[in-house]
Amino acid sequence: MHTAVLDATTVETLVSAAVAAPSIHNTQPWRFRLDSDALTLEIRAAKERGLRHIDPAGRALHLSVGCAILNLRIAIEHFGWEPVPRLLPRPDEPDLLATVRLGGSARTSSYSSLYDAVWRRHSSRFPFSERPLPTAVIAELTEAAHAEGARLHHLPPHSADSVLRLTREAEHRNTTDTDRARESRRWVTAGDGTGLGMPSAVLGPQDYREHIPMRDFGARRHPALLTARSFEQQPSLAVLSTAHDRRTDWLRAGQALERVLLVATAYGVRASLLHQALEWPDLAQRLVPWPDAHPAHAQMVIRLGYGPEGPASPRSNMAVLSSGDA
CATH class of the missing domain: 3.40.109.10 (NADH Oxidase)
Known part of the structure; x- marks a missing residue:
């Protein structure tokens, strides 16, 4: 006892x-x-x-x-x-x-x-440096996901570009869908004192927030963002996936996601989440760009790198x- x-x-x-x-x-x-x-x-x-x-x-x-x-x-x-x-x-x-x-x-x-x-863990929606993640750190993050029953696939540059295109497409759909845009505005830059929602301070520098008012990275290659303060030119992206897509898989994927984020935090690696494409089933199916004998269902896209910590969202x-x- x-x-x-x-x-x-x-x-x-x-x-x-x-x-x-x-x-x-x-x-x-x-x-x-x-x-x-x-x-x-x-x-x-x-x-x-x-x-x-x-x-x-x-x-x-x-x-x-x-x-x-x-x-x-x-x-x-x-x-x-x-x-x-x-x-x-x-x-x-x-x-x-x-x-x-x-x-x-x-x-x-x-x-x-x-x-x-x-x-100490929280998302950073600020630009990261071009410094690559060490191979040993990527291996630890991959093992963290595996320990919770999920798979983490670190994307090569051409696959990362494909995922960013899907993210931009999803962001465009979100901003032109009246119901989704209204729902997002309710939660983003809420600032109502409840501790819910995302106050403007956590969304990244004001210089480019107008182009990405609710998310953090999908529009990084918008021409107006190609300034000295724009995001890294070659982001380090990883896709978290599960073999199935049931409610239990979603809960396991969440545990795997948090374990990956905590291991990243322990190594001084910043992270932010790109969820946009996962909100559209046809785009989500295209987020698993690697050949595999077994089906895989993408559950989250994670941007990883070294950079400013940024403010934390309230609780x-x-x-x-x-x-x-x-």
Whole structure:
């Protein structure tokens, strides 16, 4: 039997670690409930923060929650428990996306080096340098994804150019689709004091924000951006994919994504996420440019590199942690 005490301060820290995870448009679409008798934290979808037009199937919501699950697992282990996650544990409660039970004493794990990164990780939407990622770092990032049941494919230059073209096409569609554009404006540059949404400060330098008002990199080769402060000419991009495309795969992909981002943070590598093309099924199918005998489903495009840290998106106090029986 584990002898550590699950007091209020520890629970608060566990949930704070979970909500430090990235989420699409910083919607933070999660809620937490503690079953103190079972020593189990439930993670439910906050459907009112879902993106009905941008993410109608809820794939990005599940990825976001998957990122929070990974952070929660790391924090639980940091405090000495063995995290025991279950994905979609109750079919009759579709909004219950996962439970994580605090098991016995934690075994030695590679998570030990990632706890500090949980608190330091955030996206950087600023230009990176042309310095390439070391081969050893790319290998570590690839292994991080593999450890969570996903695949990370670092793109060669010609494939990266193809993905950027798909991203620009998706961005064009998003800005010309009235419903999607309105939904994005609701969350981007929100600044309403709730801690939700993306305030303008995190979107990158004002010099080119007018060309990329809601995302970070799709328009990097717009003629107006070819200035001394424009983005790197040859970005380092990676595609995260899974063998299947079910809800459980989305949750696993989110955990893999966050593990990749935390390992990158530990190595001083900045990252930002290019989600645009994944919001259009026909474009998403073209994001897996490598030949493979087995099917692969792209789940995220990640831009990696060295550059300024940039400001962090705020976090909300609206996770709504309750305790006891439902």
